[in-house]
Amino acid sequence: MVEAAMDYIRDPQEIYRESFATIRREADLSGFPGGLGEIAVRVIHACGMVDIVDDLVMTPDAAEAGRAALDNGCAIICDVEMVRHGIMRRLLPNETELLCNVGSEAAAQLAFERETTRSAAAIESLSDRLPGSIVAIGNAPTALFHLLELLDRGLSPPALIVAAPVGFVGAAESKESLIADAGAIPHVVVRGRRGGSAMAASIVNAIAGGLKTCT
Amino acid sequence: MVEAAMDYIRDPQEIYRESFATIRREADLSGFPGGLGEIAVRVIHACGMVDIVDDLVMTPDAAEAGRAALDNGCAIICDVEMVRHGIMRRLLPNETELLCNVGSEAAAQLAFERETTRSAAAIESLSDRLPGSIVAIGNAPTALFHLLELLDRGLSPPALIVAAPVGFVGAAESKESLIADAGAIPHVVVRGRRGGSAMAASIVNAIAGGLKTCT
Numbered sequence: 001m002v003e004a005a006m007d008y009i010r011d012p013q014e015i016y017r018e019s020f021a022t023i024r025r026e027a028d029l030s031g032f033p034g035g036l037g038e039i040a041v042r043v044i045h046a047c048g049m050v051d052i053v054d055d056l057v058m059t060p061d062a063a064e065a066g067r068a069a070l071d072n073g074c075a076i077i078c079d080v081e082m083v084r085h086g087i088m089r090r091l092l093p094n095e096t097e098l099l100c101n102v103g104s105e106a107a108a109q110l111a112f113e114r115e116t117t118r119s120a121a122a123i124e125s126l127s128d129r130l131p132g133s134i135v136a137i138g139n140a141p142t143a144l145f146h147l148l149e150l151l152d153r154g155l156s157p158p159a160l161i162v163a164a165p166v167g168f169v170g171a172a173e174s175k176e177s178l179i180a181d182a183g184a185i186p187h188v189v190v191r192g193r194r195g196g197s198a199m200a201a202s203i204v205n206a207i208a209g210g211l212k213t214c215t
Numbered sequence: 216m217v218e219a220a221m222d223y224i225r226d227p228q229e230i231y232r233e234s235f236a237t238i239r240r241e242a243d244l245s246g247f248p249g250g251l252g253e254i255a256v257r258v259i260h261a262c263g264m265v266d267i268v269d270d271l272v273m274t275p276d277a278a279e280a281g282r283a284a285l286d287n288g289c290a291i292i293c294d295v296e297m298v299r300h301g302i303m304r305r306l307l308p309n310e311t312e313l314l315c316n317v318g319s320e321a322a323a324q325l326a327f328e329r330e331t332t333r334s335a336a337a338i339e340s341l342s343d344r345l346p347g348s349i350v351a352i353g354n355a356p357t358a359l360f361h362l363l364e365l366l367d368r369g370l371s372p373p374a375l376i377v378a379a380p381v382g383f384v385g386a387a388e389s390k391e392s393l394i395a396d397a398g399a400i401p402h403v404v405v406r407g408r409r410g411g412s413a414m415a416a417s418i419v420n421a422i423a424g425g426l427k428t429c430t
Contacts, residue, residue, distance in 0.1 A: 006363065009357075010332065085296040086297050166413075198297065
């Protein structure tokens with residue numbers, strides 16, 4: 001069927017090195033100085049699309065705010081399990097908690113009461129952990145909308161909001177609401193319909209470890 | 216900050232319904248009859264990009280082959296944990312095993328011996344489970360390349376290969392190798408650099424449950 005000795009790169013570090021070099025060659029990263037550039041490279045790496053930079057919006061303090069929060073022992077709150085499993089544990093301080101409540105009975109019950117999604121209810125169920133945290137949303141627009149509602153009701157803000165919900169209903173709108181109405185909170189946003197768990201996780205990984213890699 | 220009562224759709228079934236309707240309105244699905252169309256819709260839904268259909272390659276028997284394998288109690292073998300966590304358990308037959316060895320000590324040891332990635336070694340470490348299985352690759356080109364090598368050495372084939380590795384080094388090439396050299400095996404491929412765990416999982420979800428949803 002296939003040739004016995006296929007010619008491809010097997011060394012993980014070499015794969016990372018060549019991937020990042022290709023991205024830096026092809027992508028215009030001039031709008032993203034310092035740590036923001038490392039975020040942009042990792043997002044491109046996660047999705048295979050150089051033009052995703054056109055949809056990236058970051059506050060200038062996003063990388064520092066996220067890093068400082070991690071150093072202060074903040075939790076990372078994820079909307080779905082895929083985001084949690086895309087974050088590289090080894091890049092984080094040992095004590096960092098990676099939280100996701102979407103599969104919990106509490107979230108299911110709260111979703112029923114609020115007549116909303118489990119992803120949105122799961123965010124509310126972690127209200128006491130949200131202030132000062134890093135919130136990473138890679139799937140559900142309703143989770144981001146509901147976070148904005150909680151903030152509007154006076155919840156103390158997270159240290160950083162990573163907003164990359166994906167899809168056709170509410171994804172673009174929820175991200176524009178964040179930028180327009182809660183833009184003072186440090187954030188990294190993937191505008192438009194595109195997004196996803198891998199992009200959300202890659203942003204956290206970039207903030208936690210830059211372009212250091214784990215194999 | 217934000218308006219107290221935001222206007223967005225909260226009902227999960229309504230979100231799915233409107234998402235799928237938007238996709239069917241915008242995407243050209245004429246090349247994907249029957250069950251293949253449901254796969255295409257779910258892939259678009261997972262990534263937010265209607266034009267991903269241009270990169271979708273499926274054998275005509277892909278949906279039936281995958282469904283029959285699930286009905287026969289096959290395992291689903293994933294290259295990374297994100298794929299495993301994107302597959303909706305409730306759409307699968309109760310006994311279906313969702314396997315991923317990438318975090319195992321066995322894969323780490325084998326990767327060291329073979330001088331390759333843990334993702335590739337993890338596939339080999341499940342060699343006895345591969346024949347008749349569904350293999351879902353959403354991250355690592357080396358996992359797909361190594362699967363092709365194992366097949367070349369005489370391993371009995373999986374029932375279905377879902378090939379959506381992503382990125383800049385080997386992703387496009389590994390998928391073209393599959394199509395060119397192992398194309399007789401039922402497959403669903405996301406050509407090019409694009410791909411990812413969410414797309415791979417969405418293909419399995421489409422085969423397992425069509426456009427039925429779980430909230």
